[in-house]
Amino acid sequence: MAQPSRTWAVAATVLALTTAAVVWWLGGPAGPGAGDARTATTGAAAASAGAQVQPSSAPGADNRFFARRHAITTDGPADPLLVHGLRDTLEALLMEAGDASDPATLKQRLAALVNQHFPAALATRALALAERYVDYRVALGSLRAPQDLTDPRALRDALEARHKVRLQFFDDAEYDALFAREADLDRYTLARLEIERNTQLSPEQRTQALQAADNELSAERRAERSAATEHMAAAAQTAAFNASNADERTRYAARSAQYGPAAAQAMAQLDRDEQHWNQRLDQYSQARTQQGEGAGLQQLRQQLFSPEEQQRIDAALALRQLNAGTSGS
Template sequence: MLRFTLALMLAAAVALVLGLSGWRRDAAPTRAAGPSAASVQAALAAQRGRAHAPAGAQDDSLRDTAVDGALTLNAAGKAVPDRAMRRLFDYFLTRLGERSPAEIRDDLRRHLQPRVGAAVLAQVLAWFDAYVALERESAALDTGSDLRADLERRRELRRRRLGATVAQAWYGEEERRLEHAIARQALLHDRRLTPAQRAVRLRELDVAYGLDADPTRTESDAVALAMRQSAQFEAQGAAPERRYAEREATFGPEAAQRLAELDQRRAQWNRRVAAYRAGRERVLADRSLDAAQRQVRLAALLAPFDARERLRIEALTRDDPGR
């Protein structure tokens, strides 16, 4: 059952494995700690209205959709930077690629303005700006073979950009679960332990992280291991045959096939990025084009990429000549 479940979960992990995760939407909001017992949901939670759709936007991806996410106000009437707020940001950022970051920010402002006071609005927009800057910077971080080092780099970046309180509220739970998965994999591969010792250590670890009742734990650990193994294969330039054989032995044939498909998609992504860069260089070097013509050509080069991919493209090409 585990191997079948893993094969299905790998399909959902495609974006993360490829480094295209951009904006991630959480399954459910988490209430803020501390004064949350006295907190109340702001009007946004009760008024899950329609997103502001720009005039004439026939292809608007948020057209006729209900706003996802909400604001939480504490007893003092101040906004709480919780997971529900992050989901609200992610909802509006779905338009990335259709609209500029400045236009998306204005959409969010117009959605919030009738519902909250000026001070709350200013604070939420400041958090939105910080979130956009952080996710753009995070998208530029490569995934290496050391999953723990990758986690620490992202953890440090989040706290440096957001501060410890906001970073913990927005990312703390997923960091904790990934840290737990990494620790479990280390125990599973520690050959110094007997099976009985390993079982005891695993139970102790689960209890320490408060995840002993998590029914998805084993599958999540397997996905984390698959990601780390894939990163190692990439760093080593391992042949497809070797990759398939090792994956089949660890996860079974269905998962091995899924991971082989991920490898193909990663290679395809790299070719698309290379083609975009080459096309962009040609457009910028063409002296016969005026500014408007150049912008049209550049927009056409980006057209095949979706919103998340465009975020990644922007991060990858930020330092390219002509940026």
């Protein structure tokens, strides 16, 4: 009976770290190759020098990731730049800019494109924010995902580390516009994982704790979680297609009937992106097995993966091992 809880834990972990392909489809950060500057992670500090900001929390506020939702307040009129969907707009801007060999080149392209994505009155501020967003994504490459995807403590530390990187580049209002929705669901997902893994709880206590975690979410976040759950079902369908080696025509027919033609086309593109990701992951894994850790492997890592993708590599390989162990048991 351990299999269902293990499966749930893996799914929750993938959702918490926003690495699952279904998260891309839901409108999260762009997938592989979407406008990332493929640069060495060791250059993150240099790339971001002078671009970081100091968090502007209220005096005495606890700015840690798992306390932040209680520390942020909104005063004054709404900022027309810092609106819901800002992160999607920045990702679209980066995607249009395309791949670049270094952050400086990417930023030059952004300057030429920013007016196509933001009103003229906001373009200057939007460009400055986009440049810091580039530096932030480069800095993410210095983080490593936890080796054990089912360890709540490791996941908590990973989320806290990512949170600290975000605070280096964005003030409170910017952070909320870019990440607040995702962060709420991350905290909720980890809370559920910690409850499920707590062997000291009785069934009644576990039920009560899960209900309390649900109550922490706003109605809006609960609706978003419900939508994510529906798309997890779509991901399960994709896994079944992969297991049966279903061809593109079969997949499209089933998805189009269930979700509509537009969604079926989007999922077909996602299949292709995932295949490309797995091919690169295979190449990296084989190289690591053959030559071990070292400068050559690090160079290959930077060549094959964007800075944001690099933080997914260890988690993806660990998930492969976990799945292999599960199928073999």
